[in-house]
Amino acid sequence: MKKQTNQLIKQTTKIKFKHLNFWYNGKQILYDVTLDMYKNQITALIGPSGCGKSTLIRCINRMNDLIAVAKAKGEIRYNDENIFEKEYDVVKLRKKIGMVFQKPNPFPMSIFENVAYGLRVDKLKDKKKLRKIVEDSLKKAELWEEVKDRLDLSAFRLSGGQQQRLCIARALAINPDVILLDEPCSALDPIATAKIESLLLKLKKEMTIVIVTHNMQQAKRISDHAIYLLNGKVIEYSQTTQMFENPQDNLTKDYW
Amino acid sequence: MVNETVRQNMYFTLFRIATFFSVLILLFVMLYVLKEGIGVINIKFLTSMWSHRDITQGGILPAIVGTLFLGIGVAIISIPIGISTAIYLNEYAKDTFFTRMIKLAIRNLAGVPSVVYGLFGLAVFVMFLNLGTSLIAASLTLGCMTLPWIITTSEEALKSVPLSFREGSYALGSTKWQTIKKNVLPHSMSGMLTGSILGVSRAMGETAPIIMVGATFFMAYLPTSVFDKFMALPYHLFILATQHSSPYSREYALGTALVLIVMVFLLNLGVFIIRYRLRRKKDW
Amino acid sequence: MMTYLQKFNHRNLKERLIKLFFSGTSITALVILISIFAFLFITGIQTFSEISIIDFIFGANWNPTAYAEPAWGILALVVGTLMITIGSLVIAIPLGIASAIYLAEIANPKVREILKPIIEMIASIPSVVLGLIGILFLSPLIAKIFGLSNGLNALTASIVVGIMVLPTIISISEDVLTSLPNEFREASLALGSTKWQTIRMTLLPAAMPGIMAAVMLGLGRAVGETMAVLMVAGNARAMPFSFFDPVRPMTANIAIEIKEVVKGSLHYNALFAIGLVLFIMTFIVNFLSDLIIERQARKYKW
Numbered sequence: 001m002k003k004q005t006n007q008l009i010k011q012t013t014k015i016k017f018k019h020l021n022f023w024y025n026g027k028q029i030l031y032d033v034t035l036d037m038y039k040n041q042i043t044a045l046i047g048p049s050g051c052g053k054s055t056l057i058r059c060i061n062r063m064n065d066l067i068a069v070a071k072a073k074g075e076i077r078y079n080d081e082n083i084f085e086k087e088y089d090v091v092k093l094r095k096k097i098g099m100v101f102q103k104p105n106p107f108p109m110s111i112f113e114n115v116a117y118g119l120r121v122d123k124l125k126d127k128k129k130l131r132k133i134v135e136d137s138l139k140k141a142e143l144w145e146e147v148k149d150r151l152d153l154s155a156f157r158l159s160g161g162q163q164q165r166l167c168i169a170r171a172l173a174i175n176p177d178v179i180l181l182d183e184p185c186s187a188l189d190p191i192a193t194a195k196i197e198s199l200l201l202k203l204k205k206e207m208t209i210v211i212v213t214h215n216m217q218q219a220k221r222i223s224d225h226a227i228y229l230l231n232g233k234v235i236e237y238s239q240t241t242q243m244f245e246n247p248q249d250n251l252t253k254d255y256w
Numbered sequence: 257m258v259n260e261t262v263r264q265n266m267y268f269t270l271f272r273i274a275t276f277f278s279v280l281i282l283l284f285v286m287l288y289v290l291k292e293g294i295g296v297i298n299i300k301f302l303t304s305m306w307s308h309r310d311i312t313q314g315g316i317l318p319a320i321v322g323t324l325f326l327g328i329g330v331a332i333i334s335i336p337i338g339i340s341t342a343i344y345l346n347e348y349a350k351d352t353f354f355t356r357m358i359k360l361a362i363r364n365l366a367g368v369p370s371v372v373y374g375l376f377g378l379a380v381f382v383m384f385l386n387l388g389t390s391l392i393a394a395s396l397t398l399g400c401m402t403l404p405w406i407i408t409t410s411e412e413a414l415k416s417v418p419l420s421f422r423e424g425s426y427a428l429g430s431t432k433w434q435t436i437k438k439n440v441l442p443h444s445m446s447g448m449l450t451g452s453i454l455g456v457s458r459a460m461g462e463t464a465p466i467i468m469v470g471a472t473f474f475m476a477y478l479p480t481s482v483f484d485k486f487m488a489l490p491y492h493l494f495i496l497a498t499q500h501s502s503p504y505s506r507e508y509a510l511g512t513a514l515v516l517i518v519m520v521f522l523l524n525l526g527v528f529i530i531r532y533r534l535r536r537k538k539d540w
Numbered sequence: 541m542m543t544y545l546q547k548f549n550h551r552n553l554k555e556r557l558i559k560l561f562f563s564g565t566s567i568t569a570l571v572i573l574i575s576i577f578a579f580l581f582i583t584g585i586q587t588f589s590e591i592s593i594i595d596f597i598f599g600a601n602w603n604p605t606a607y608a609e610p611a612w613g614i615l616a617l618v619v620g621t622l623m624i625t626i627g628s629l630v631i632a633i634p635l636g637i638a639s640a641i642y643l644a645e646i647a648n649p650k651v652r653e654i655l656k657p658i659i660e661m662i663a664s665i666p667s668v669v670l671g672l673i674g675i676l677f678l679s680p681l682i683a684k685i686f687g688l689s690n691g692l693n694a695l696t697a698s699i700v701v702g703i704m705v706l707p708t709i710i711s712i713s714e715d716v717l718t719s720l721p722n723e724f725r726e727a728s729l730a731l732g733s734t735k736w737q738t739i740r741m742t743l744l745p746a747a748m749p750g751i752m753a754a755v756m757l758g759l760g761r762a763v764g765e766t767m768a769v770l771m772v773a774g775n776a777r778a779m780p781f782s783f784f785d786p787v788r789p790m791t792a793n794i795a796i797e798i799k800e801v802v803k804g805s806l807h808y809n810a811l812f813a814i815g816l817v818l819f820i821m822t823f824i825v826n827f828l829s830d831l832i833i834e835r836q837a838r839k840y841k842w
Contacts, residue, residue: 061730063726063729063730066725066726066729091260091261091732091733091734092732093732094729094730094731094732095731095732096732098730098731099730101723101726101727101730103723105721105723105724105726105727106727107724107727107728107742108724108742108745108746109745117728117731117741117742118731118732118733120741121728121731121732121733121737121741122732167727170727170731171730171731174731174732260733260734260736260737261734263736264734264735264736264737267736268642268646268735268736270638271638271639271641271642271646272642272646274634274635274638274639274642275638275639275642275643275647275655277635278635278636278639278659278662278706278710279655279658279659281662281703281706282658282659282661282662282665285662285665285669285670285673288673288677289669289672289673292676336565337565337568337569338569340561340562340565340566341562341565341566341568341569343562344562344563344565344566345566347562348559348562348563349563349566358570360827360830361573362569362573363826363830364822364823364826364827364830365573365576365823366826367757367760367761367764367822367823367825367826368576368764368818368819368822368823369763369764369765369766369791369818369819369822370764370766371764371766371791371794371795371815371818372576372580372764372815372818372819373576374794374795374798375580375583375794375798375811375812375815376575376576376579376580378798379579379580379583379812380575380579383803384579400572400576403569403572403573404573407569431551431555432555432559433554433555433558433559454664457664458664461664461665461666461667461668461669462666463666463667463668463766463767464766464767464770464791464795467795467798467799468795468798468799490666490668490767493668493669493672494668494671494767494771497668497671497672497675497676497771498675498770498771506676509672509676510672510676513668513669513672516666516668516669517665517666517669520664520665520666521661524661524664528657
């Protein structure tokens with residue numbers, strides 16, 4: 001059961017879920033998910049542990065492909081193309097849809113090389129260009145001032161919050177259209193969390209953001225749209241302000 | 257990016273070929289020895305004494321017996337000491353620079369060439385302790401050679417038991433030995449035993465050390481005491497292949513090789529089965 | 541009131557005895573291991589009372605049984621060992637790393653479970669058997685391919701020893717790759733790289749220290765291989781100049797000559813000296829590879 005409330009502003013759909021059903025190892029995780037995610041908006045996925053939020057977001061850039069026993073039925077349309085089509089170029093998809101993980105996972109390389117990684121994958125060799133893009137990305141991720149003098153240092157020397165911003169910079173470097181964040185602040189302290197939240201608000205002007213969070217205050221603070229997921233089913237999705245002040249579904253009411 | 261995917265497929269195909277080539281080597285060796293050596297195998301071959309003048313009249317029983325005796329001797333000498341040392345190093349010894357150096361030294365000794373152990377055996381057991389070239393000298397020599405291997409693999413088996421098991425036991429008021437006996441050994445014993453069996457089977461296949469400490473090509477009788485010389489499959493096969501003049505020596509060498517491979521293979525298979533069944537039982 | 545202060549009771553005594561027992565066996569093991577070095581050293585070092593070390597190490601002629609002027613230089617033997625070691629690694633390293641990558645990253649788990657033990661079984665084939673196949677099958681083949689009179693040379697020996705070293709390299713490299721955290725793979729793929737790019741740009745560089753250690757262990761085994769080389773390397777004492785020349789590595793030399801020497805003679809001591817050289821070489825190689833592995837574990841703290 002899902003309820004959608006009227007939108008007052010005209011919005012472009014970036015990602016559209018159409019009756020997506022998803023199984024892990026024979027067990028169904030997602031049931032008939034149909035929803036839209038809008039351009040230049042922050043969409044939050046909320047719900048209790050184990051409800052399928054991570055699975056859902058990992059479908060968008062087909063990271064679930066890495067697990068052999070995963071099966072999907074239904075469509076996810078990105079720029080109005082179904083990403084589950086047989087001939088769909090997954091590698092290209094991931095260059096346009098970036099991901100930041102729950103636990104920061106920098107490469108065992110220097111800060112510079114971490115951010116430049118995606119560019120090197122694309123065969124960019126021009127040193128000047130590389131440096132410029134690395135600097136821009138680190139600035140967008142609000143990490144530049146803290147690391148500009150030590151770009152050659154190992155990424156592991158940074159604090160948890162800094163590492164996570166590094167991972168954001170790394171994702172930004174290849175100029176994605178959409179950024180997916182899977183509980184990016186769950187391993188961080190409140191100050192680091194605040195830094196990331198503020199930079200996400202700035203980023204949404206240039207890209208579409210989808211964030212999984214178990215922290216409802218965070219969803220309230222930064223998201224434009226919220227999706228409430230329970231046991232793999234979308235219970236309610238609407239504009240955030242609407243959902244928190246005037247939840248339609250009883251289950252939603254119960255959750256807060 | 258079509259280019260990158262094409263490149264990936266190319267490399268991955270190469271890697272696939274490389275792996276199957278490696279596998280093929282083993283299969284080739286097994287099949288070659290099987291095909292060429294099976295002709296010689298019959299009851300007479302396996303159960304008669306070696307006939308020196310006309311080898312087709314005899315068999316390799318003494319070599320089989322010799323290798324078996326050697327295996328038993330090595331097992332007796334190296335397994336108890338090896339496992340006990342591993343238990344001491346892993347469970348009792350404090351983590352000091354000294355003990356770490358000892359462990360390092362043992363790991364490295366596992367890599368020293370077998371000829372060198374042969375020389376050692378010659379100098380100590382044959383000459384210094386005056387045991388002469390004999391079954392006991394060879395068992396002691398190969399035992400010393402196998403010891404570092406058994407210590408190393410046993411240590412790894414002990415390390416694989418999680419610390420939490422031990423802690424739980426101590427927290428209930430057990431002594432150290434009780435903990436080891438009831439919590440650590442049951443889980444690591446099969447690992448230690450399989451490592452030991454592999455070590456012994458390696459020793460049974462060795463030739464270089466036993467050349468200098470007791471193996472002979474021809475004996476008219478089976479060894480009756482540990483001070484006797486003995487025949488052994490690897491050495492027998494070596495002489496047949498390189499120095500023997502009979503027109504049948506090639507086939508007999510292959511037949512001997514087949515028997516040796518089957519012996520080693522059976523031991524390895526046993527280890528594999530034990531490990532496989534163990535991994536299914538493990539619930540941590 | 542019961543006191544917990546017990547200086548002496550049966551349980552304590554039993555524990556102490558058990559600990560004593562175990563430490564006793566360890567001391568036995570330690571004694572054995574020390575005396576290996578000691579005996580080698582004592583016997584080998586006597587050589588140098590009669591021959592100079594320089595002549596020993598750098599002399600190109602090894603001819604201890606020559607009637608007129610016995611020569612004691614092991615250089616040709618050392619070169620033989622080095623040639624076979626390098627030759628075998630040239631074969632085993634590419635094959636080994638390629639197979640390790642396939643097993644660790646590409647093959648599906650069921651295939652891996654079957655192939656891994658098969659490859660490890662190669663390691664348990666006795667070297668005499670490989671030497672036998674070398675003599676009967678490989679060396680005539682090499683002779684035919686290259687038009688030589690016989691196939692007993694450094695090339696054939698390198699191939700056989702390469703086969704023996706292969707499982708070591710595959711096994712350890714595969715373990716190193718598998719132990720790399722999955723986070724690296726995920727992060728790389730999420731940035732739009734292919735699997736091969738992930739392997740090439742992240743996994744292999746991170747695994748390099750461990751793979752190097754595997755190579756060094758393989759190197760140690762190659763240096764110490766005796767029987768297979770004895771049977772196919774040709775065993776000529778002259779200094780080899782190409783891989784088509786017969787060679788006599790140090791290990792084979794010891795095995796060949798030890799049966800003919802008079803115990804206690806200079807020749808006998810000299811063979812022990814060669815053994816000492818081998819001992820030191822392999823000890824250094826194995827020591828280095830252990831250090832590399834420990835350094836890697838510490839450096840990346842994952």
